Amino acid sequence: MNTASFSPITHLINKLALHSQVTAEDRVALFGLAYSSRIFEAGSYLLRDGDITDHCTLLVSGIAFRHKVSAEGFRQILSICVNGEIINLQQAYIEIADNNVQTLTRCETASISHVALRHLFVERPSIARAFYVTTLVELSMSREWTLNIGRRDARARVAHFLCEIALRLDIDDSMTNKTFELPMTQEQLGDALGLTAVHINRTLKGLVRDGLITRSNYTVTILDWERLVRVAGFESRYLHLNG
Amino acid sequence: MNTASFSPITHLINKLALHSQVTAEDRVALFGLAYSSRIFEAGSYLLRDGDITDHCTLLVSGIAFRHKVSAEGFRQILSICVNGEIINLQQAYIEIADNNVQTLTRCETASISHVALRHLFVERPSIARAFYVTTLVELSMSREWTLNIGRRDARARVAHFLCEIALRLDIDDSMTNKTFELPMTQEQLGDALGLTAVHINRTLKGLVRDGLITRSNYTVTILDWERLVRVAGFESRYLHLNG
DNA sequence: CGGAATGTTGAACCGTTTCAAACGGAGTGG
DNA sequence: CCACTCCGTTTGAAACGGTTCAACATTCCG
Numbered sequence: 001m002n003t004a005s006f007s008p009i010t011h012l013i014n015k016l017a018l019h020s021q022v023t024a025e026d027r028v029a030l031f032g033l034a035y036s037s038r039i040f041e042a043g044s045y046l047l048r049d050g051d052i053t054d055h056c057t058l059l060v061s062g063i064a065f066r067h068k069v070s071a072e073g074f075r076q077i078l079s080i081c082v083n084g085e086i087i088n089l090q091q092a093y094i095e096i097a098d099n100n101v102q103t104l105t106r107c108e109t110a111s112i113s114h115v116a117l118r119h120l121f122v123e124r125p126s127i128a129r130a131f132y133v134t135t136l137v138e139l140s141m142s143r144e145w146t147l148n149i150g151r152r153d154a155r156a157r158v159a160h161f162l163c164e165i166a167l168r169l170d171i172d173d174s175m176t177n178k179t180f181e182l183p184m185t186q187e188q189l190g191d192a193l194g195l196t197a198v199h200i201n202r203t204l205k206g207l208v209r210d211g212l213i214t215r216s217n218y219t220v221t222i223l224d225w226e227r228l229v230r231v232a233g234f235e236s237r238y239l240h241l242n243g
Numbered sequence: 244m245n246t247a248s249f250s251p252i253t254h255l256i257n258k259l260a261l262h263s264q265v266t267a268e269d270r271v272a273l274f275g276l277a278y279s280s281r282i283f284e285a286g287s288y289l290l291r292d293g294d295i296t297d298h299c300t301l302l303v304s305g306i307a308f309r310h311k312v313s314a315e316g317f318r319q320i321l322s323i324c325v326n327g328e329i330i331n332l333q334q335a336y337i338e339i340a341d342n343n344v345q346t347l348t349r350c351e352t353a354s355i356s357h358v359a360l361r362h363l364f365v366e367r368p369s370i371a372r373a374f375y376v377t378t379l380v381e382l383s384m385s386r387e388w389t390l391n392i393g394r395r396d397a398r399a400r401v402a403h404f405l406c407e408i409a410l411r412l413d414i415d416d417s418m419t420n421k422t423f424e425l426p427m428t429q430e431q432l433g434d435a436l437g438l439t440a441v442h443i444n445r446t447l448k449g450l451v452r453d454g455l456i457t458r459s460n461y462t463v464t465i466l467d468w469e470r471l472v473r474v475a476g477f478e479s480r481y482l483h484l485n486g
Numbered sequence: 487c488g489g490a491a492t493g494t495t496g497a498a499c500c501g502t503t504t505c506a507a508a509c510g511g512a513g514t515g516g
Numbered sequence: 517c518c519a520c521t522c523c524g525t526t527t528g529a530a531a532c533g534g535t536t537c538a539a540c541a542t543t544c545c546g
Binding site: 019020066068070071072074075076078089090093094096098099118121122125128129131132133135136137138139140142143144145146147149150151152156191193194233234235237238240 | 262314315318332333336342361364365368374378382385386390392434436437
């Protein structure tokens with residue numbers, strides 16, 4: 001337990017402040033949250049479908065993905081989780097988790113008790129509001145994800161995914177030559193986009209061939225942002241990046 | 244404006260009470276909300292991508308659907324809205340709407356000002372919580388929708404959709420011979436499920452041929468609930484129907 | 487009644503999957 | 517340091533699910 005003035009909570013506050021005003025008093029209240037940290041290796045579960053817990057998990061560093069698996073055993077990746085996000089806020093109010101979150105990289109987490117969070121929300125409506133807004137943004141992103149899978153072909157779908165990730169990982173402002181780590185196998189990309197790993201491979205190669213991106217290992221470079229955006233039909237408004 | 248003791252707000256309260264405790268005092272506070280009613284014919288927009296408004300819209304009666312359209316002009320239906328739902332709660336905190344809601348049947352709505360809602364949330368944390376939970380459930384449903392489109396074939400997809408609608412329209416408890424109105428064209432079903440109208444047609448006929456459902460006009464009867472559930476790989480937990 | 491929207495059906499087509507085989511890189515143990 | 521294995525990537529060929537297009541039937545609605 002720890003309430004030091006520079007703490008994992010910082011990331012959370014930054015995230016919240018992205019969409020809502022968070023006052024100095026709010027910050028103090030948030031810093032007051034008790035938590036306990038943990039490290040997870042790449043590939044481990046942060047949340048399992050069916051879990052019942054008494055704490056929420058804040059992703060302090062690293063990248064994870066949320067997924068569900070159908071009764072027939074097919075996996076659908078639903079979103080990418082980055083730092084500053086509480087990955088199972090739902091559980092503060094709904095006991096049983098109904099999806100999985102698994103790490104892509106080594107991750108650091110902080111656990112915050114449901115009771116503490118719920119208490120905070122009652123005490124400080126402005127914080128409750130800030131969390132509410134982040135959830136609304138998640139909902140918005142979830143909807144765009146659905147649109148992407150339901151109504152775009154493989155090429156646009158992959159391009160759209162890359163655009164979203166590039167913006168969310170918040171590389172830098174330069175609109176060209178964005179480079180970022182994308183520690184996902186083609187199998188995982190397939191499960192994210194409703195495609196097979198094989199077809200992801202072919203589609204990625206197509207994007208490379210056409211000079212839109214390059215890749216090596218797990219890093220992607222976007223060579224021509226404007227054109228990739230056009231291929232994807234990408235419009236960033238749904239991310240609500242500036243409130 | 245109107246604050247009569249039996250009012251459109253009743254539906255909203257029932258909805259909220261489904262997932263959270265709503266006290267007698269909460270009910271009074273909710274009843275105190277001022278609103279103005281309106282009727283919309285089938286096919287009209289309740290919300291448009293890009294809209295900026297100062298009020299939220301409560302769906303009092305009727306059925307609507309939420310959708311987005313991709314830059315290339317393809318429509319993806321994202322969810323079905325039933326009565327008791329505020330279809331654009333998001334706008335209480337995020338100015339610009341980023342999706343559309345359109346009526347399927349004649350609908351009655353009530354408008355509630357953003358200011359009034361936000362004020363209520365601050366005054367009564369338990370109500371804020373109840374709304375939060377309904378949003379979390381929406382998020383859960385959105386995720387299952389994504390899974391459905393991404394990882395099930397046409398037959399399972401249509402079956403899953405029918406299962407969800409049957410439960411959400413809350414027909415009756417009899418597990419067989421559920422009958423309900425589904426006022427959607429095959430074109431709309433296609434847009435909901437990431438398929439073409441033509442293929443919806445063939446898939447529906449397949450389900451009829453196999454004795455799982457019957458249809459006439461816009462009413463569907465589920466003949467064999469258990470089997471339909473199996474075809475769909477349907478597990479209702481994600482709907483959080485009982486809190 | 488007439489015209490538009492929706493549903494139905496068949497045939498050809500195509501984007502994606504499936505299957506299978508080969509390749510490469512990272513890690514391990516001898 | 518090599519041989520071996522494991523995992524992910526790459527590639528090709530064949531198969532398939534779903535789309536597209538087109539024509540016709542039906543229902544809805546003014």
